[in-house]
Amino acid sequence: MVHQSDAVAVPAFESEPLADRMRARLRTARRAVDRRATATRPRLRQRPARPADPGSPNLEEARERESLRQVFQELGTSYRRYRSQVGGPVAPGLRDAAYNFRAEPSLTSLVTVAGFLDELKLLD
Numbered sequence: 001m002v003h004q005s006d007a008v009a010v011p012a013f014e015s016e017p018l019a020d021r022m023r024a025r026l027r028t029a030r031r032a033v034d035r036r037a038t039a040t041r042p043r044l045r046q047r048p049a050r051p052a053d054p055g056s057p058n059l060e061e062a063r064e065r066e067s068l069r070q071v072f073q074e075l076g077t078s079y080r081r082y083r084s085q086v087g088g089p090v091a092p093g094l095r096d097a098a099y100n101f102r103a104e105p106s107l108t109s110l111v112t113v114a115g116f117l118d119e120l121k122l123l124d
Contacts, residue, residue, distance in 0.1 A: 018118055019111050022071065024044060026107070029067040029074075037063065068105040072098075078122045091116050 016024075079094075094116040101109040117123055 003007055018114055018123075019107070021123065022107060022111050022114050025071045026067050026110075029070040030063065033063050033066045033070065044102075055074070065105055068107070068110055069099075072105070072110060074118065075110075075123075079117055082120065082122055091120065109110055 076098075083090075092114070097109070097112045097116060101113050113122060
């Protein structure tokens with residue numbers, strides 16, 4: 001029988017699956033993207049509204065992609081900080097995972113990138 005005082009405390013973030021942790025980061029990033037999109041700024045001059053490009057993604061998709069990019073950039077900042085302290089070569093496979101994310105931003109490709117950083121204990 002294990003007594004509660006004998007149990008090793010595991011931080012909550014380590015017990016959550018990586019995909020769930022990335023979804024939480026995406027939700028936070030999405031709120032920031034939405035706030036920026038709805039922020040009001042004084043306009044120097046009014047421009048006529050441009051008609052929507054039929055080939056462009058809708059507003060929801062654009063905000064989702066921006067959220068993905070924001071989280072990806074945060075991961076990149078953490079990794080660059082780590083590399084500046086430790087040095088050494090880029091983690092094997094990380095560069096390809098980053099290229100794949102840039103080519104097709106998605107939760108799946110973001111989780112792949114995050115997996116490399118999680119192995120290095122860089123995610124909080």
